[in-house]
Amino acid sequence: MSEPISALNGAVYNQGIAEVTALDPIGMISIRGDLAAGYLKKPLKKITGVAMPDMRGINLDGGTGVAWMSPDELLLICPYADVATNLETLHKAIGTNHALAVNVSDARAVFRVTGKHTREVLAKLAPVDTSPEAFTPGTIRRTRLAQVPAAFWMVDTDTAELVCFRSVAQYVFDLLKTAAQPGSQVNYHRG
Amino acid sequence: MLILTCPNCGITAEETEFHAGGEAHLTRHGPGASDDDFEKYLFMRENPKGVHFERWRHVYGCGKWFHAARDTMTLEIFGTYTAQTSTIPQDIIDKISDRRPDWQPPETA
Numbered sequence: 001m002s003e004p005i006s007a008l009n010g011a012v013y014n015q016g017i018a019e020v021t022a023l024d025p026i027g028m029i030s031i032r033g034d035l036a037a038g039y040l041k042k043p044l045k046k047i048t049g050v051a052m053p054d055m056r057g058i059n060l061d062g063g064t065g066v067a068w069m070s071p072d073e074l075l076l077i078c079p080y081a082d083v084a085t086n087l088e089t090l091h092k093a094i095g096t097n098h099a100l101a102v103n104v105s106d107a108r109a110v111f112r113v114t115g116k117h118t119r120e121v122l123a124k125l126a127p128v129d130t131s132p133e134a135f136t137p138g139t140i141r142r143t144r145l146a147q148v149p150a151a152f153w154m155v156d157t158d159t160a161e162l163v164c165f166r167s168v169a170q171y172v173f174d175l176l177k178t179a180a181q182p183g184s185q186v187n188y189h190r191g
Numbered sequence: 192m193l194i195l196t197c198p199n200c201g202i203t204a205e206e207t208e209f210h211a212g213g214e215a216h217l218t219r220h221g222p223g224a225s226d227d228d229f230e231k232y233l234f235m236r237e238n239p240k241g242v243h244f245e246r247w248r249h250v251y252g253c254g255k256w257f258h259a260a261r262d263t264m265t266l267e268i269f270g271t272y273t274a275q276t277s278t279i280p281q282d283i284i285d286k287i288s289d290r291r292p293d294w295q296p297p298e299t300a
């Protein structure tokens with residue numbers, strides 16, 4: 001079988017005020033349906049072990065978890081190699097019910113931004129209050145980065161992970177590099 | 192710059208995260224309607240200076256539609272509410288009346 005390769009094949013930018021890394025592909029399964037239904041909650045608990053996230057929440061344990069995307073949409077995050085098995089578990093549980101689970105892993109690119117200026121690198125690109133008080137680990141924000149859709153969450157207080165469409169991976173990497181260029185710190189969140 | 196709160200996901204953001212969807216609470220005249228009604232539905236729109244009701248979509252966020260009541264002159268947002276209604280909720284009417292005592296609610300379907 002061919003090896004999964006990310007859009008930017010592990011590109012790294014570390015000359016700026018935050019380090020930007022294009023991560024290896026991760027598994028992502030988009031789920032739509034009645035989020036309170038047992039045929040979604042039960043297989044998700046079995047696969048991830050984490051609790052169902054509240055509105056705008058993301059519950060991750062290691063590389064596996066669930067993110068709340070909209071009132072009828074979740075994103076299951078898991079290792080890339082586990083997607084087929086997890087999809088089968090979901091499809092079995094859903095049966096003939098009106099719900100959808102589909103593999104979107106190859107439609108996406110994933111980045112990590114880390115460093116003490118991570119929050120302001122994101123704030124330069126998205127209409128989001130990224131202050132440590134407002135944007136805490138455990139919440140996911142679907143928004144735009146300049147001109148394209150993206151979603152990001154804080155892994156810890158100085159590290160964010162970010163997903164966007166694979167077709168705009170280079171654009172997003174370039175945006176993040178520009179927002180993180182040397183000498184561009186604003187120090188807004190740090191007085 | 193408008194600051195909108197999406198009632199579907201609770202996010203408050205500025206207008207570039209959203210997309211405007213035109214006037215709210217139109218009566219959708221369909222097959223069998225008179226030419227006048229159909230023309231009104233397709234083409235005739237309010238363009239008030241003041242209180243206005245609009246459809247918006249949280250296009251870069253949760254993707255859902257909702258309604259917003261705002262003032263086209265001051266850009267004040269009186270409130271946002273579910274898209275699953277063809278009438279203006281009473282709490283929105285009350286909020287507008289508080290701010291604009293002379294305002295009269297429009298007749299909606």
Ligand SMILES: [Zn+2]
Nearest residue numbers: 197200249253
């Ligand atoms: Zn929303």
